[in-house]
Amino acid sequence: MEIIIKEIEAISSDVYTIVGKAEVCKADIDRGINVNHTPKGENSISKQDKINNLFYYLDEAKFDVDTIRDDLKEIKNKLDDLLDLVQYEEVAQKIRSK
Numbered sequence: 001m002e003i004i005i006k007e008i009e010a011i012s013s014d015v016y017t018i019v020g021k022a023e024v025c026k027a028d029i030d031r032g033i034n035v036n037h038t039p040k041g042e043n044s045i046s047k048q049d050k051i052n053n054l055f056y057y058l059d060e061a062k063f064d065v066d067t068i069r070d071d072l073k074e075i076k077n078k079l080d081d082l083l084d085l086v087q088y089e090e091v092a093q094k095i096r097s098k
Helices: 002-034 047-097
Strands: none
Touching: 002 047
8 A cells, every 4th residue: 555655646746747847838838929029119020030939939839748748648657557556456455355
């Protein structure tokens, strides 16, 4: 049972880390959207520069989402392993009690 608790704590920590990554990703996306908002005048950004900026931040966001997806796949695998362990323990307990 102690192993199961440690695994759950580790998975919980992984989820907490991924939530942090998602928050950073969202902040980066917000920054990418806001970088193109400048007052009209001398320092105004050209339309092509705005497009280039948006594609840059879109590409960065895609990379971040891919990383988060991979992390979530790892967590799913850990949960599958934990489920197998719990099911094994349940069967073992039934055998021991006979």
